[in-house]
Amino acid sequence: MEVITYSFPATKKIDSQAHVGVVGSGDLEIIMEPTDKGYAEVTIRTGTIGFNDTWKYVLERFFSKNEVSAKIKINDFGATPGVVSLRLAQALEVSHNVDSIKK
Known part of the structure; x- marks a missing residue:
């Protein structure tokens, strides 16, 4: 791990x-929590070792478009970069639309 x-x-x-x-x-799995910090803190737990550069690229791309202050935990089980991008976008959408989802 x-x-x-x-x-x-x-x-x-x-x-x-x-x-x-x-x-x-x-x-x-992505868990995204709001923070009052001026930065996003991302922690990735993965069993797929050696893909640090890929993770960095995918996250840099996401945060270049979405400068959100959040504590993000990612628990990976071999997801592709496309799936990672999709899940990050979904988490961001859910974090902004919780009231509409509850209704």
Whole structure:
């Protein structure tokens, strides 16, 4: 198991916590929590070792478009970069639309 951490500058806040995905074959789980810090803190737990550069690229791309201040935990089970991007976008959408989802 490898644990990777990154931080990215942030200027926007999210409304609430989000939890998307499941840890299973070829997928991942993302937990996104709001913070008042001026940066995003990302912690990745993965059994697929040696993909630090890929993780960094995918996350840099996400945060270049979404400068959200959040604590993000990613539990990976071999997800592809496309799945990671999709789950990050889903978590961001859920964190902004919790009230509409509850209704």
